[in-house]
Amino acid sequence: MRNKTNPMPPWSDESREQSDIAGRYEFTRVVANRVDSCVDGQGSTVFGLVGPWGSGKTTLLKDVVRQLGNNWTTVWFSPWSVADVGSITAEFVSALSEAFPQASSLKKKLTTYSRFGAPMLKMIPVVGGTASALAADVISEMTKRPAWHSEFRTLSDDIAAQHKRVLVIVDDVDRLDGDELRSLLRVVRLLGRFTNVHYLLAYDQATVDGVLNATGMSGESSEFMEKIVQYPFEVPPVPTVVRRRWSRAILDAVSPVGEDSGAEHAEDREDLVRILALGLETPRAAERLKEQMISLNGLLAEAEVDALDFTALTWLRIAHHQVWDHIRLNSLDYLSWREGDAGETQNKRMQCIESLVTRGHARPVQEAVTYLFKPAGLGAGFSGRQGRMRLSRYFDRYFQVGLADDDVSERRTQNALRLLDSDVVGSQDAEELKQILLGPDGERSSLALETIINFRRHRQQTSLSVLDFAENVRTELSAMGKTQLFRSSSAEHWLAQEIFLSLKTRLVSTEGVIARFGYPTLVASGYAAQRSRRYDTSEIKSLYTGIVESWVSEVRNESLHSTLARPELIHMTSFCIWITDVKDHSGFLSKRVTSALTLVDAATAFVSFNEWVGAGVSYDVTFREEEFRFALGNVARPYALSEIPSDAKVSDYEVTDRKDRELTDGQRRDFATQSLHARGFF
Structure with a gap:
C-alpha cells in the first residue's frame, strides 16, 4: 500500500500536449496539410475531427495547431462555457476578435455584429405601459441598422483585407444540448461564414446524432452534419498493441506478477488483458480505470477479493454501469452459472447483457461477465486465485469493497493456521480466530469454520498444535448444547480432517489417537476422509485397520454386557464391515x-x-x-x-x-x- 504521507497525485482529465500513440502524429499532419491547403481569400471551410469521448481529440487539435505553425492564426471558441444560447454568438465574436488584436475598427464592427446572435426582441417585456414604450424604442433602434446580409458582406470584406488565415477551433461540441448545438451550427455556417475564417470542430458523432434526434431531427441528423462539415476526419482507433499495454499496466498496478505465479494464473491474466484491450477504446477510458484501481487498491487488499475479477467489475462499473447494476441486483442469475449449461440458456444470458450495453460494443462486456462467472475449469485449483466473484461467499464484497464487521478474514484465518502448523501458539490471529469460533455470534463462528475447512481441505500434513486447537474448539462448542449443533458439527468435521492427517503422516501413533479421541471420533474421521474423495480408499482402510484391530481385540476380551453397552458398537461394527477386504473381523x-x-x-x-x-x-x-x-x-x-x-x-x-x-x-x-x-x- 502506498505511503499515505506521499500519495500519488490524482489523475487529471487535462488533455496532453502531444499524443504518444503510434500513428497519431502522421494523422494530424494529414489534417494540418488539408487545412493548410485553404489559400488566402478562400471562403469559409469547416473541418471535423470525429471520435468518441476520451479518444484524445483535444490533444490532436493541439498537434494540428503545432503543425500549422505561424502561417495560421488560431483561436479557440468554447460555446459550452457560456450561460445561455443567446450568448453563443457573443462568445464567438469575442474569440474571433482575438485573431485581429491590432484592428480596432474591425473588432468594433464584430461587436456590433454580435446582435444577430442575441435578438433584442428577447429583451422586450410582455406586459405593462413601460413594456410598450421600451418595445417601441428597441424596434426603432433595430430599424436604423442595416440588414444582416449587408452587414455580413461588409464585415467579411474587412476580414479578408487583413490577409490572415484564421482557424477557429471548437472543441467538445458534443457537450452542448440541442438548442446550443443548433445555435453553434448557425454561427459556423451562417453568421460566421467569413472569407479566410475556417473551422475545425471536434465531436463524437453518436452523441451529436443523439442530441439532434432529441430536437426532432430524427433520421436527418447525420445528413445535417454532412451539410455543415465538409471535411470530417475520423480519429484512428488505438492500435490493439497499445490497448494491450494499457491493460497490462492497469493489472500490474494492482496485481503485480510474482515469481511464484503459476501457468494457470498467467493464463487467466492474459485472458483479462485481451478482454480489457477490446473494451478500452480510448486513452481516457484507460486512464480512468487505472486511476480507479490505484485509488481503491488499499480497500481491495482489505476486502480480500480477487484483483483480476475486481478490475473486470470496475471496468463494467465505469464503462457500462447498467450491466454492473444488473449484476449487483440479480446475484442469483449470475451465481447460478454451471458447467454444461444448455446453449439456449447461455444465449439468453448474452442477449440480456447486450440489451444493457448503451455505448460501444457488446462483445467485450459479454466476455467480461463470462470471465467473472464462468464455472471453474480443471486447472482452477492451481491458479492461486482466491475470493473469486463467482463464489457466493465473496460476491457482496465486490460491491462493499471491504470486509463487513461480522465477516471473517481469510487472510488472518489462514495466517493463524499456518503459525499453528509450525507449532507457533498464542499468536494474535489465532486468539482472534478462537474468539470468533467460540463467540456469541453463531453464524460468524460457522462461517469461520467453513473458511478453516476449505483452507485445510488440500493440506497434506498437520501439527500437534493444530490438533490441540481443533480439539479444544470442538470440546467447547459441544459443551454449549444442542442450540449450537450447527457449528459443533462443523468443528467435528474439521477435527476429523486433522485426525486423518495425523494418522497419514504418523504424527500420532494408533494407540495415541485412540487414547486421545476415542473410537466414535476416529470412525467419523475415517468416513470424512472417504467422503472427501481426495484419498484412495485402500489407503484409508489401511490407515484405520490398526484402529479396528485394537477395538476388536478389546471387545473380544471383555464381557458381553460391557461390549453391548459400548455407545460406538453399531458404528464400529459398520466400520469393520467396510474394511472387511483388508481383514475380516x-x-x-x-x-x-x-x-x-x-x-x-x-x-x-x-x-x-x-x-x-x-x-x-x-x-x-x-x-x-x-x-x-x-x-x-x-x-x-x-x-x-x-x-x-x-x-x-x-x-x-x-x-x-x-x-x-x-x-x-x-x-x-x-x-x-x-x-x-x-x-x-x-
Whole structure:
C-alpha cells in the first residue's frame, strides 16, 4: 500500500500536449496539410475531427495547431462555457476578435455584429405601459441598422483585407444540448461564414446524432452534419498493441506478477488483458480505470477479493454501469452459472447483457461477465486465485469493497493456521480466530469454520498444535448444547480432517489417537476422509485397520454386557464391515452368544433409529440386521422362542413417525425379539 504521507497525485482529465500513440502524429499532419491547403481569400471551410469521448481529440487539435505553425492564426471558441444560447454568438465574436488584436475598427464592427446572435426582441417585456414604450424604442433602434446580409458582406470584406488565415477551433461540441448545438451550427455556417475564417470542430458523432434526434431531427441528423462539415476526419482507433499495454499496466498496478505465479494464473491474466484491450477504446477510458484501481487498491487488499475479477467489475462499473447494476441486483442469475449449461440458456444470458450495453460494443462486456462467472475449469485449483466473484461467499464484497464487521478474514484465518502448523501458539490471529469460533455470534463462528475447512481441505500434513486447537474448539462448542449443533458439527468435521492427517503422516501413533479421541471420533474421521474423495480408499482402510484391530481385540476380551453397552458398537461394527477386504473381523460376538437369552441381549444392542427430515423431524425404529449378523458370525443353530423368559407386558409404542428416540428397555427388547423372529432366528 502506498505511503499515505506521499500519495500519488490524482489523475487529471487535462488533455496532453502531444499524443504518444503510434500513428497519431502522421494523422494530424494529414489534417494540418488539408487545412493548410485553404489559400488566402478562400471562403469559409469547416473541418471535423470525429471520435468518441476520451479518444484524445483535444490533444490532436493541439498537434494540428503545432503543425500549422505561424502561417495560421488560431483561436479557440468554447460555446459550452457560456450561460445561455443567446450568448453563443457573443462568445464567438469575442474569440474571433482575438485573431485581429491590432484592428480596432474591425473588432468594433464584430461587436456590433454580435446582435444577430442575441435578438433584442428577447429583451422586450410582455406586459405593462413601460413594456410598450421600451418595445417601441428597441424596434426603432433595430430599424436604423442595416440588414444582416449587408452587414455580413461588409464585415467579411474587412476580414479578408487583413490577409490572415484564421482557424477557429471548437472543441467538445458534443457537450452542448440541442438548442446550443443548433445555435453553434448557425454561427459556423451562417453568421460566421467569413472569407479566410475556417473551422475545425471536434465531436463524437453518436452523441451529436443523439442530441439532434432529441430536437426532432430524427433520421436527418447525420445528413445535417454532412451539410455543415465538409471535411470530417475520423480519429484512428488505438492500435490493439497499445490497448494491450494499457491493460497490462492497469493489472500490474494492482496485481503485480510474482515469481511464484503459476501457468494457470498467467493464463487467466492474459485472458483479462485481451478482454480489457477490446473494451478500452480510448486513452481516457484507460486512464480512468487505472486511476480507479490505484485509488481503491488499499480497500481491495482489505476486502480480500480477487484483483483480476475486481478490475473486470470496475471496468463494467465505469464503462457500462447498467450491466454492473444488473449484476449487483440479480446475484442469483449470475451465481447460478454451471458447467454444461444448455446453449439456449447461455444465449439468453448474452442477449440480456447486450440489451444493457448503451455505448460501444457488446462483445467485450459479454466476455467480461463470462470471465467473472464462468464455472471453474480443471486447472482452477492451481491458479492461486482466491475470493473469486463467482463464489457466493465473496460476491457482496465486490460491491462493499471491504470486509463487513461480522465477516471473517481469510487472510488472518489462514495466517493463524499456518503459525499453528509450525507449532507457533498464542499468536494474535489465532486468539482472534478462537474468539470468533467460540463467540456469541453463531453464524460468524460457522462461517469461520467453513473458511478453516476449505483452507485445510488440500493440506497434506498437520501439527500437534493444530490438533490441540481443533480439539479444544470442538470440546467447547459441544459443551454449549444442542442450540449450537450447527457449528459443533462443523468443528467435528474439521477435527476429523486433522485426525486423518495425523494418522497419514504418523504424527500420532494408533494407540495415541485412540487414547486421545476415542473410537466414535476416529470412525467419523475415517468416513470424512472417504467422503472427501481426495484419498484412495485402500489407503484409508489401511490407515484405520490398526484402529479396528485394537477395538476388536478389546471387545473380544471383555464381557458381553460391557461390549453391548459400548455407545460406538453399531458404528464400529459398520466400520469393520467396510474394511472387511483388508481383514475380516466378523463373529466377534459369536463365542459369547450361547443361548436364546444372550441372542436377544445382543440383538437389543442393534436396535437403532432412522431419522427423517422434512417439514419436521421424525424417527423410525429399525433393526441393524447387517451389523448384527456380522457381529454374530455363523451361528449354526436357531434357538427356541420358549427359551426366552416371558417379560411383563410391554406398553404399546410407535415404530414409525416417532417424535423422539426414547424407548424403554422393555420396548427395545420387544422390538429386537420380533425382529429376530421375523428373520428366522427362532
